[in-house]
Structure formats: C-alpha cells, structure tokens
Amino acid sequence: MGSNSELAETEYVELTLLVQSVDYLKLMMNSDSLADFQLQVKEAIAHESGPAVTAEHVTLELSPGSVVVSATIDPPQEAAVIHEVHSKLSSSDTLSTMVAQRVRAMKSAEVISTGRISVAVRAVHVTKRLVTVATEEYNEDPDTVTNSTTQSKNVFDFYEEASGAQIMSRPLLEIALILLWLHSASIAVQS
DSSP states (O other), X not given: OOEEEEEEEEEEXXXXXXXXXXXXXXXXXXXXXHHHHHHHHHHHHHHHHOTTOOGGGEEEEEEETTEEEXXXXXXXXXXXXXXXXXXXXXXXXSHHHHHHHHHHTSTTHHHHEEEEEEEEEEEEEEEEEEEEEEEEEEOSSTTOEEEEEEOOOOHHHHHHHHHOOOOSOHXXXXXXXXXXXXXXXXXXXXX
C-alpha cells in the first residue's frame, strides 16, 4: 500500500473576543469554572456561526487582559461554509450579548467576575494554513482508491510546543514565523 501526499492550503475563521470583568487567574485556577466558561463561549460562537458549525468545530485559547478569547472556527472544509461563517460572525449584532449572557449565567460567575461581565468583538477574519493531503492511497484491491486529508499543525502550535509558552501577540509572531519560513525555504531552494 503506497500513498502520495502534498501540501494544500485550507481556511478557517479566527475570532477574538474581550470578555471584560472576568478575573483571568481565578478562571484558570478553577477547572470546573474554566470548563464551563469554555463550553459556554464555544456554544455561543457555534450558534452565531450558523448550522454548519457545532461547538466541536470551535477551539479556544485564553489569555489575560480580563479574558482575551482567541477562537478558531474550523467547520467542514468547503470555502463557501468558511466565508459564510465569517460573514455571519462579522455582521452579528448578538454575538457579544450572547457570550456575555452565557458567562453571566454560569454557576461560578460570582466567583470569577470582578463586576458586570461584558463582551466586545475585537476581530473576525479568515486565515489560511497548510495541511498535508494524501492524494492517493492504494489498497490491495487495485480497483479501490482512497482519498484522505490530514491536518498539520499551524505555526502557532509548533511555536507553543517548541517554546512551552503560549502566544500572546499573534500578529507580530505570525510575521516573524512567516519570515523565518520564507528564509528557510529560500535556503532549501538554493541547496
């Protein structure tokens, strides 16, 4: 059984929210509160993203500053779905209200809050990443061909694994990593 693979670009939606009046340290130190917070935020984002998105399609990274939520929405890889999700989130009048209401309704809201919880949408954009695509996989039966896709880690995942640190400033780091990648690619081409 053999296979060929190639790199391909896929898209996903990134969303940044600022959840104000939530104590980041208290949230991070209470695993039940953290799990409930993440669930409430994921469900609100999925609801606002449209029927193609479930909470399982949403991953979150939290950082201090009250609580900064960096969400990745990764629905089925159809370009129309990605751009529909982007459009819905960009034009939503209710996303920030829905997230705030869900966080306020948490059992531990009084423990983690420092005042009236509110949410501001900071950014919504479509981002690209490289994935490894197995283009052909041959089974013992010569009439059977299987196509499959395996998502590779994005540059942020590699950085976090290598350094052990969470990313605090994505735009600056993204530029630095892209420049590093371009430099290493140009060296490889010259060799």
